[in-house]
Amino acid sequence: MDLSALILADSRFPGGGHVHSGGMEEVVSRRLVTSVRDLPGFLSGRLRTTGFLTAVFAAASAHAAAAGGNWSLLDSELDARTPSLAQRDASRAQGRGTARAGRIAWPSPVLDALLTETPRPHHPIVLGALVGVAGGSPYDAAMAAAYLAVSGPASAVVRLLGLDPFAVNAVVARLDLAPVCAEAAAVAGDDPASLPSPGSPALDLFAEAHARHHQEEVRLFAS
Numbered sequence: 001m002d003l004s005a006l007i008l009a010d011s012r013f014p015g016g017g018h019v020h021s022g023g024m025e026e027v028v029s030r031r032l033v034t035s036v037r038d039l040p041g042f043l044s045g046r047l048r049t050t051g052f053l054t055a056v057f058a059a060a061s062a063h064a065a066a067a068g069g070n071w072s073l074l075d076s077e078l079d080a081r082t083p084s085l086a087q088r089d090a091s092r093a094q095g096r097g098t099a100r101a102g103r104i105a106w107p108s109p110v111l112d113a114l115l116t117e118t119p120r121p122h123h124p125i126v127l128g129a130l131v132g133v134a135g136g137s138p139y140d141a142a143m144a145a146a147y148l149a150v151s152g153p154a155s156a157v158v159r160l161l162g163l164d165p166f167a168v169n170a171v172v173a174r175l176d177l178a179p180v181c182a183e184a185a186a187v188a189g190d191d192p193a194s195l196p197s198p199g200s201p202a203l204d205l206f207a208e209a210h211a212r213h214h215q216e217e218v219r220l221f222a223s
Contacts, residue, residue, distance in 0.1 A: 001140055001143055002131060002134065002135065002136030002137065002140040003134070004106065004130060004131050004133075004135070004136050004140075005131050005136050005140040005143060005144040006144075007105070008098070008102075008127055008130060008131065008144050008148075009143075009144040009148055009151070011151065011152075011155060013098075013101065014097070014101045015094060015097040015098035015100075015101050015102075015123075016093065016094055016096075016097030016098070017094055017097075017098075017148065017152055019221060019222045020090055020094065020152060020156075020222055020223045021152065021153055021156035021157075021160070021220075021221035021223065022046065022050075022149065022152045022153040022223070023046070023203050023206045023207060023210070023223070024042075024152075024153035024156040024157050024221075025156060025160060025219060025220060025221045026206040026209055026210040026213070027042065027206060028157065028160045028161060029213070030206075033157060033161075034161070035161075035163070036163055036164065036167045036168060036171065039154065039157065039168065039171045040171055040174075040175075042153070043150045043153065043154065043171065043172065043175060044175065046149055046150060046153065046200070046203065047146060047149060047150050047175060047177065047180060048180065049198045049200035049203065050087075050149055050198075050200050050203055051145070051146045051150060052146070052180050052183070052184065052198050053078075053081060053082075053124075053196070053197070053198050054123070054124040054145040054146070054148075054149055055124075055142035055143075055145045055146040055149075055180055055181055055184035056142070056184040056187065056195050056196050057077075057078045057122070057124040057125060057128065057145075057195065058124040058125075058127050058128035058131070058138075058141040058142055058144065058184070059128060059138035059139065059141050059142040059145075059181075059185045059187075059188040060074060060138070060187070060188045060189075060190070060192060060195060061074060061125045061126075061127070061128025061129045061132065061141065062128040062129070062131045062132035062136060062138045062140070062141035062142075062188065063128075063132065063138045063188035063189050064128075064129070064132070065110050065128070065129045065130075065131075065133050066132050067189070070192070071113065071114045071117040071118050071121070071125065071129075072118055073192050073193075074125055074192050075117075075118045075121050075122055075125050077192040077193060077195060078122045078124060078125065079122065082122075083199075083204050084203075084204040084205075084207045084208055085208070085211075086207040086210065086211035086223060087203075087204065087207045087223070088122075089211075089223075090207070090222065090223035091122045091123045091124070092120045092121070092122060092123070093222070094123040095120065095121045095122050095123040095124075095125065095127075096120055096121075098123060098126050098127060098130070099111070099115060099121060099126045102126065103115070105130075106130055106133050106134050108133040110129065110132070110133050111126075111129060111130065111133055114126065114129050124145050127141065127144060127145055127148075128141040131144060137185070138185040138188035139181055139182065139184075139185040142180070142181035142184035142185050142188075143177060143181045145184075146180050146181050146184075147177060150172055150175055150177075151172055154168050154169070154171065154172045156220075156221060159220065160220065207223060211223070
């Protein structure tokens with residue numbers, strides 16, 4: 001895995017991902033996740049829906065960074081595949097933070113062009129572009145995006161339920177990200193309009209509910 005992808009997947013990267021739980025806070029509040037034994041199902045489902053979608057567009061963005069691409073089209077196609085307004089807002093908030101930090105780490109005319117076309121890009125778009133600018137492959141970008149899709153909620157549940165971090169980390173380590181990332185990388189050069197569009201209606205509804213609750217009461221995470 002390319003070093004840039006490792007840095008971007010690191011929770012210490014200052015992109016603002018630590019304030020988002022990826023839906024975990026809402027499912028914990030509904031007692032749908034109460035212990036470590038509930039995590040494999042939730043994280044596997046998230047990996048194969050939202051995680052796959054973000055991996056697909058991160059891979060496509062890494063390909064576009066190397067081969068040239070239409071950033072506004074990529075961004076709008078991901079927007080169209082994200083029905084939840086709350087999830088779109090969370091993605092763009094993380095995209096803005098990642099772009100700000102990434103622009104300093106990997107300055108590039110490619111990144112400048114992306115931000116000129118899409119000043120508030122979705123997170124997978126800027127994540128993949130940064131990996132591509134730094135010389136990483138579409139597969140590297142997909143792996144970073146897929147890992148973040150499961151590591152963020154896993155980190156959040158430790159804080160929300162006080163679970164054993166060693167046990168939670170073991171669940172993440174046992175997830176098989178490779179097939180998802182290989183499938184995402186295989187379509188990286190395709191027409192953005194034809195890229196896969198896996199749905200996750202439950203996560204969309206949880207995101208909308210969390211956004212409403214976040215406005216009514218104090219919540220630990222923004223999403």
